[in-house]
Amino acid sequence: MSSDNADDLAPLVYDELRRVAAAYMRRERPGQTLQATALVHEAYLRLAVIPGTPWNDRRHFVGIAARSMRQILVERARSRGAQKRWGGMNRVSITDSLQLAAEPETMLPALDEAIERLSKIDPEQARIVELRYFAGLSVEEAADALGMSPATLKRRWSLARAWLFRELSA
Secondary structure, three states: OOOOOHHHHHHHHHHHHHHHHHHHHHOOOOOOOOOHHHHHHHHHHHHHOOOOOOOOOHHHHHHHHHHHHHHHHHHHHHHOOOOOOOOOOOOOOHHHHHHHOOOHHHHHHHHHHHHHHHHHHOHHHHHHHHHHHHOOOOHHHHHHHHOOOHHHHHHHHHHHHHHHHHHHHO
8 A cells, every 4th residue: 555645545534534523523622613523624634735645555645634624723822822831731631631621722832842852762652642532433443553562552642641640830
């Protein structure tokens, strides 16, 4: 599949991309005007800008599309004047923090910045966070996408969450 481009792969993975987008949108603030379909389409437009870009396989395309969707949402949150840090929130897990936040868009830029810092330290752990949290992949799916055992992924996922918790609650 290395010769496939975005035009060839998008119809094949459209439902999967909609599932990823819907997972992103569930984490967004209530009243969000961007719909999952629009998010998928905007991500596709970014991926299709360079014609003939080769994708290793379907998983590679979905992974890059998930990253693109995350970037779109972060850009939208920043454009709404979102705060850069957590404000007066109590220390809780990443998922709990985002679910409990009155305005989750204020959390997304801080989480994105923390993931960027993590990617400089350990790119694989940053990729695990993207696949598990943002793309909504199961342990088995993420392990398969990264070519590692589920047990190894679970250990690295735990380390990544702990590192992010420390970063975001500092």
